[in-house]
């Protein structure tokens with residue numbers, strides 16, 4: 001399998017030296033020297049306690065944060081440190097925990113989907129309409145959802161529509177940041193099933209951030225464990241859950257309810 005993402009020695013430090021006599025004051029080393037790969041067709045989960053740097057890592061991959069050091073290679077193209085990944089545009093898309101963060105509250109779903117279809121894919125009005133109907137079918141929503149506004153939908157429906165927006169850009173990689181943790185358990189299961197179907201249908205790879213180990217065990221091919229900004233362990237899912245090596249991974253698994 002070829003790698004879609006290759007991250008080498010990636011770091012992110014937030015904040016500025018507060019005073020000349022204490023240059024490290026108010027600095028947070030959110031991500032420390034992380035290297036990892038995401039292969040085509042793979043679901044790589046990133047787990048770790050709150051504040052371990054999961055979202056910062058994900059945000060750097062999609063260009064929402066600029067790395068302090070290290071490199072990101074996305075489908076063979078290198079992005080140097082100190083530059084944002086924004087130029088990767090459509091290849092990699094971020095799906096937020098709160099689907100309403102991906103959907104403009106003042107626009108209909110059709111108007112929101114039209115933006116990437118027009119600007120990133122260059123589709124004509126007729127092509128856009130056809131593609132929107134295909135996307136609604138893919139995320140199992142009725143066609144008339146296109147004329148609705150985000151607040152008219154339930155959390156699970158809104159997350160389906162947020163996935164349609166990510167797919168409208170013809171992404172190959174979705175960065176899913178706690179995509180089901182705001183949903184009821186039964187709705188979670190439906191959205192996880194949909195994610196599996198979309199992965200096959202659109203030949204996607206997922207970077208799946210979650211603190212819910214039961215969800216991770218059910219969906220991930222490999223699992224990366226972060227602790228205080230460092231990647232302490234990365235292994236295929238069965239190995240990590242069956243034979244965790246690092247002491248932190250062992251305590252994380254011991255403290256979590258299992259399926």
Ligand SMILES: Nc1ncnc2c1ncn2[C@@H]1O[C@H](COP(=O)(O)OP(=O)(O)OP(=O)(O)O)[C@@H](O)[C@H]1O
Nearest residue numbers: 014015028030048049050051052053054055056057
């Ligand atoms: N914009 C920012 N400015 C300053 N510090 C930040 C910023 N974003 C994150 N941090 C800090 O970086 C560290 C890592 O945060 P991050 O959100 O990446 O962790 P996380 O593992 O995703 O946590 P959670 O599961 O709670 O979302 C934390 O100490 C956080 O306070």
